[in-house]
Amino acid sequence: EEQLLESGGALIQPGGSLRLSCAASGFTLGNYAMSWVRQAPGKGLEWVSAISGGGYTTYYADSVQGRFTISRDNSKSTLYLQMNSLRAEDTAIYYCAKDLAATAGYYFDYWGQGTLVTVSS
Amino acid sequence: ETVMTQSPATLSVSPGERATLSCRASQSVDSNLAWYQQKPGQAPRLLIYGTSSRATGIPARFSARGSGTEFTLTISSLQSEDFAVYYCQQYRSWPLTFGGGTKVEIK
Numbered sequence: 001e002e003q004l005l006e007s008g009g010a011l012i013q014p015g016g017s018l019r020l021s022c023a024a025s026g027f028t029l030g031n032y033a034m035s036w037v038r039q040a041p042g043k044g045l046e047w048v049s050a051i052s053g054g055g056y057t058t059y060y061a062d063s064v065q066g067r068f069t070i071s072r073d074n075s076k077s078t079l080y081l082q083m084n085s086l087r088a089e090d091t092a093i094y095y096c097a098k099d100l101a102a103t104a105g106y107y108f109d110y111w112g113q114g115t116l117v118t119v120s121s
Numbered sequence: 122e123t124v125m126t127q128s129p130a131t132l133s134v135s136p137g138e139r140a141t142l143s144c145r146a147s148q149s150v151d152s153n154l155a156w157y158q159q160k161p162g163q164a165p166r167l168l169i170y171g172t173s174s175r176a177t178g179i180p181a182r183f184s185a186r187g188s189g190t191e192f193t194l195t196i197s198s199l200q201s202e203d204f205a206v207y208y209c210q211q212y213r214s215w216p217l218t219f220g221g222g223t224k225v226e227i228k
Binding site for chain 1 (some may be wrong): 155157159163164165166167170176193208210212215216217218220221222
């Protein structure tokens with residue numbers, strides 16, 4: 001059974017940094033592109049960032065470009081999101097989501113349960 | 122950026138009735154449209170991809186159609202487990218974008 005388990009969410013002050021992790025099991029992570037999608041409290045879904053299966057191509061939403069970095073370690077079956085210069089508006093549940101194929105830019109057939117990031121002083 | 126607009130924001134339906142949800146794209150996404158269901162406290166679940174193909178394990182009462190900029194998701198006979206929020210997502214171009222969601226609630 002394919003599973004995704006996020007971790008690393010926390011309460012962090014504005015301007016701070018945080019790294020999220022997403023551990024994959026039940027499938028070969030390197031065969032699939034992955035994304036991070038966030039959901040602010042009571043709001044809708046917002047795609048944040050994507051990375052191809054091999055890790056060579058990355059994409060970012062304008063709202064996080066230059067502050068967030070997506071990466072992956074396929075040998076550890078783990079996806080990461082390094083978040084710097086955090087703002088209050090980054091407060092959200094962050095989901096990792098599995099793409100259809102190794103090339104990013106499709107829909108998401110499996111999602112983790114999410115990890116909560118709260119940016120507040 | 123392709124803006125996705127869903128309507129209505131809330132849909133009140135009685136169990137057993139039909140529900141029709143709409144999703145409009147600000148520019149053509151061809152058939153690159155997916156639908157997700159999200160229940161409170163849960164992650165989204167893929168329902169439909171490629172505009173009209175049901176994902177694995179999705180009941181036949183869920184159907185979808187459309188192309189270009191206009192799309193619909195229909196639930197033919199609402200069951201208690203179908204009351205949730207539904208999102209559309211385009212994957213025609215970057216950035217990937219979601220609609221604001223339609224909440225289907227019990228009438």
